[in-house]
Amino acid sequence: MLWYSLHVNPAPVPRSAKSPVRWRPELETGLGAIDQQHRELFEALARLAGDLEAGMPGTLLDEPLAALARHLIKHCQTEESLMKEAGFPGRVAHANQHQEVVLRVRDLQYRRMKGQAVGRDALVELGAWLEQHIGEADQAMAGYLRSLHTA
Ligand SMILES: [Fe+2]
Ligand SMILES: [Fe+2]
Numbered sequence: 001m002l003w004y005s006l007h008v009n010p011a012p013v014p015r016s017a018k019s020p021v022r023w024r025p026e027l028e029t030g031l032g033a034i035d036q037q038h039r040e041l042f043e044a045l046a047r048l049a050g051d052l053e054a055g056m057p058g059t060l061l062d063e064p065l066a067a068l069a070r071h072l073i074k075h076c077q078t079e080e081s082l083m084k085e086a087g088f089p090g091r092v093a094h095a096n097q098h099q100e101v102v103l104r105v106r107d108l109q110y111r112r113m114k115g116q117a118v119g120r121d122a123l124v125e126l127g128a129w130l131e132q133h134i135g136e137a138d139q140a141m142a143g144y145l146r147s148l149h150t151a
Contacts, residue, residue: 019042020123021046023038023042024131027134029138029142031142031146034075034082034142037075038138042127044064044068045068047064048068048123049123049127051064052118058117061118065108065109066109069105069106072101072102076095076098076101079094080095080098082145086144086148088145090137090141091141093137094140094141097133097137101126101129101133104126104129105126
């Protein structure tokens with residue numbers, strides 16, 4: 001059995017009413033390691049949003065923002081390696097979407113470096129982007145990967 005097909009026990013995602021993202025069963029891809037990373041991404045985004053909502057000063061948002069960037073980059077690398085390994089036909093377009101979201105998070109970090117505030121709207125948009133990407137591009141990728149091992 002391949003490592004990414006193993007199901008892991010998912011950690012509960014904080015379900016704060018203030019969170020810009022909510023885990024939904026439809027977002028499960030069936031690839032355990034990918035689903036775990038998605039949950040970690042949602043947790044990182046929820047933590048950042050929670051800190052922002054709690055009124056933390058900007059400098060204290062730098063660490064949760066950096067954690068979000070780390071999770072995101074690691075996750076994108078994981079998916080891109082899997083797609084390359086499997087010869088997934090849509091991998092270039094998919095990787096371009098990853099590049100777009102990484103740039104969004106890098107832009108937030110850059111703004112913070114310049115002393116600008118991180119707006120809640122930016123986090124809500126980021127959450128919506130992630131949900132759409134997982135629901136469409138990641139599901140397409142996962143369907144292809146699963147099909148390779150059920151044929
Ligand atoms: Fe992806
Ligand atoms: Fe993903």
